[in-house]
Amino acid sequence: MTFKERLNQGVVLFDGAMGTQIHELNPTMEEWDHKEGCSEILNLTIPEKIKNIHKAYLHAGADVIETNTFGANQIVLDEYGLKNKVREINRVAAELAQSAASEFSSSKPRFVAGSIGPGTKLASLGQISFDALHRSYFEQAMGLIDGKVDLFLVETCQDPLQIKAALIAIMDAQVQQQVSIPMAVTVTVETTGTLLVGSELQVIITALKPYPIVALGINCATGPDKMHPYISQLCEYFDGPVMVQPNAGLPQNLNGQLTYTFDKNIFADILASFIEKDGVSIVGGCCGTTPEFINTVHHRVAKLSPAKRTPQKQAAITSLYTSVLMDQDPAPFFVGERTNTNGSRAFKELLLENQWDKVVDIAREQMETGAHGLDLCVAFAGRDEISDMAEAATRIIKNVNLPLFFDSTQLDVMEHSLKLYGGKAVINSINLENGEERAHEICRIAKRYGAALVALTIDEKGMALEVDRKISIAKRIYDIAVNNHGIAPEDLIFDALTFTLGSGDESLKTAGINTLEGIRGIKENIPGVKTILGLSNISFGLKASSRVFLNSVFLAEAVKSGLDMAIVDVKKILPLYKLDEKDLQFCLDLIYNRGDNILFDFINHFDAKSGDFVQEENKEELSLEEKIRKNIVQGKRTGMNDLLLEALKTRSPLGIINELLIPAMKIVGELFGSGKMQLPFVLQSAEVMKSSVDILEPYMEKTDEESQTSIVLATVRGDVHDIGKNLVDIILSNNGFKVHNLGIKCEIDTILDKVEEVKAHAIGMSGLLVKSSVIMKENLEEMKRRNIEIPVLLGGAALTKNYVDETCAPVLNSPVIYCMDAFKGLEAMNAIKDGTLKLAKDPVKTKTKPLIAPVKDEAPIIISRNIDIPQVPFWGSRVLENISLDEVFEYITEEVLFRGRWGYRRGAATKDEYDDLINNTVRPEYEKLKIRCKNQGLLQPKAVYGYWPCNSENNDVIIFKPETNKEILRFNFPRQNIAPHLCISDFFYPVDSGKRDIIAFQLATVGEKASETSQELYKSNVYKDYLLFHGLSVEAAEALAELNHLIIRKELNIIEEDGKGISDFVVQKYRGSRYSFGYPACPDLKENRKIFDLLEPERIGVRISDEDQMIPEQTTSAFVVHHPQAKYFRV
Amino acid sequence: MEKWICTNCGYIYDPEIGDPENGAPAKTPFEDVPKDWVCPVCYVGKDLFDPL
């Protein structure tokens, strides 16, 4: 039986640690042959003892044993002077293992895996070359083949480039010896969530897909308890058997000895759940595991069958660190074109001057403008392309997190580039211009290094202009690449070629149509392949100002025809909503060759367009005042310094502020009010306003602050939320008002003392919590008592206009204004300044309907007592670390982030306009910010959660200590005083029911760093970044809570009612409910302290303030109720 | 009739379904939902809804 056949028959058990067992042997100096630490030499010096270790594992039930050759490659053995013994040691080790296996093969088939470890040097960090690694592994593989291993295990990998070198070396050795032996790979995911060199697991999955490996898994680093996120990722995305070999937990230092203390039964249980729940099919142990462990696992898993899996198929390429989908949503995948000697003069000059750091800057800029990948071309006559490519690529690979397209016509350049690249790159390009033999060569390189290919529709006769030729050439290339070389169809990216529409050449008039039809034809006729376009060719020869328009429109048309990727300068792509009807029409007419003189008309139209907002240099015609105003409205800081200094020649600083800047901000406010401008853009304008005032400040005489209309601003007692209040501060202070921002958690006395001290004209109170709206009313009563009756502005998420008008306003004799947003606050302040703010005399009394319509009185809700109590996986709490930020991001409600936190509301815009905004502005911002959060560790997801026995008693829920069944504490919940008179305790079995119910608690945070970063951004006056980052951080905490809740439902096995994803979860499409204190069903924040007592979240850096709120702000706590009838309600 | 989304929690008001328990029978366009109606999931007011 071959190993592959065995794999098809069910769970396969590997052995445990070799190193740990050798340590137990405690070999003498003679046995070490004076090479202490070189475990591989023991194969020669004490073969029987090594064989005994193998036998112990076989006896324990292992199906597969690994040879004692972890470090038996040239590079490692060379350190012991054993370079010439590599092949011998590997042969002997394999023979030893085989002879042990044959003694046990009567009961069941046994196999020997040739262990190939990572060595001591990291290729991706430049510590060793690909070729040196390849040589080193080749020798080892030759020896293992000599000794007749049944499979290769390339294990404990830390670097994708090292894995590729090993796999390629093994394949080369197999070709030489004319054998075919399966290969498996395990990688080690560090506690940081990536491999040692920083690659995410998804990079490994994508980059190894082109290689014929029989299994992919993870090993080492941690115990099985920390591995689940990676296991489930592998099971979801890797299209083949998944294996796992955990350590026996994390090593503990006991009396100076590293000891592994993980319980073998729990170890076996977790592996069993990987098999049954996730679909893992190969298990075993790594450091610290022993024959006893393997025997326990053997008994636990022998009869199990792996859960059925349906791995997702994804076409992707990768950088060293991240995998990127080729199908971007929205399409296309942007390939930045600036790092190209043929496309960018600036780049070419930097190259000629060997300014490699600046080359990296150009690459980085493209990432920042939204590119998903980078085309890299360094070809320049007279220079050494191989060495230039190496200089540029090594730096870009390490510093810029984008997949690379190696753009060269030279085979040796292609091959050398790929030897530097751990991820999955793209070769640009292959064609048939020089016949099929050369195409075969390129396919061999692509296949060997696992790269995708850009394929141009060029054949021996030249570039294909006609649609039919484009398609037939594509088919020929497909035949060579896919049918001959086994390259995956999605790794072929066809370029149907673009020709300029700007030459007036008669034969090219329909070139645009042909390209679009070519793209469509290729996608229709050749299933599975991708398409790409060198976009800017379409407008070659035309004026720069019109090229932007034509390129953008042609791109949109190409995407409609099925284009997947485009090579572009991303910052020169306009969203179509920025084009007026006429621009669009002329571009479309030119593309579709409509009208006799269309090129002429096109050129005339765009020549006549002045003040083009893409081309800054055309701004000369605007007056100085208009330029200043325009910069504020458009949020542009560039050039503002010079403009203001110029303006100072004719105006006073205060004049500039009052006559130019503030009116410009007024326009911004109006645009915002009418829904034409979104909040982040408003903040960008405010930033420019702020920096403009800072520029003017030195020229101003000391301002008479008393004459300024002023406001004291604060978040009310017990509330720590400051984003809303700070936005008001930004808008008011940048519109000429004096703002005294007192911060958060302000007692009314503090506020009123300040009001008296500065003789403020108004008070602004903010708060997000439900209870803050009550406190606002109490504060107004205190004002009344202290006889301070000045206008009050109220804002915050929990407020409504009705509440303010009907409950708050009547308290005072001065106006109390509900401010839905910062501009309503500005409006009110302007009215105060002008003396026109009116007291709403008789607030219209509308009868408020009860928020929950009373269910018909005769039919109260019956809470079922016939609910199975789920089994908990453990009692008490556990810390959840190593959560991947990407996984957290999956549970972000983007609609809430974009529209709610960030304020990108659709409002009065059309759906198409809004979609354009989201796709062209918001999403790129979002993606960039996510990458920044990941790279700089700004968000650090951590959670602690757990399960406790509980029962209800009237309105209380009693929590018991799992071990003793004694009451630890009890929560007291309020009951609705209207029908149906619900209380959260109703959802639990009563204490006298005789059944112990269960409850889960969770507390999730994205960390202290998020709070600090928010504050830093606010203090540095980068208002837009502040808003965006703060919004994302808060939503990430919510997302993490949602993820943690899902984990709890999975562990409780109550996912039968689960909806499809986050959009369903937000409306509680799942069994039971997750409640947080401070919200309508359980408003009492004080109860939060009890959650702290249970979960001890200090372990993950979360504290509770005197006001019972959690610090950092980006934290959520909750309890999870499993009762299916438990949903949100309001008391 | 257009759907509206709660920008605070992601709940979507679908006029075909309405929110009958809270004063908005099926087929009520969002504009005609009572002024004091609140999001049935997170209880924020109508102001915080945005057309989808």
Ligand SMILES: [Zn+2]
């Ligand atoms: Zn809501």
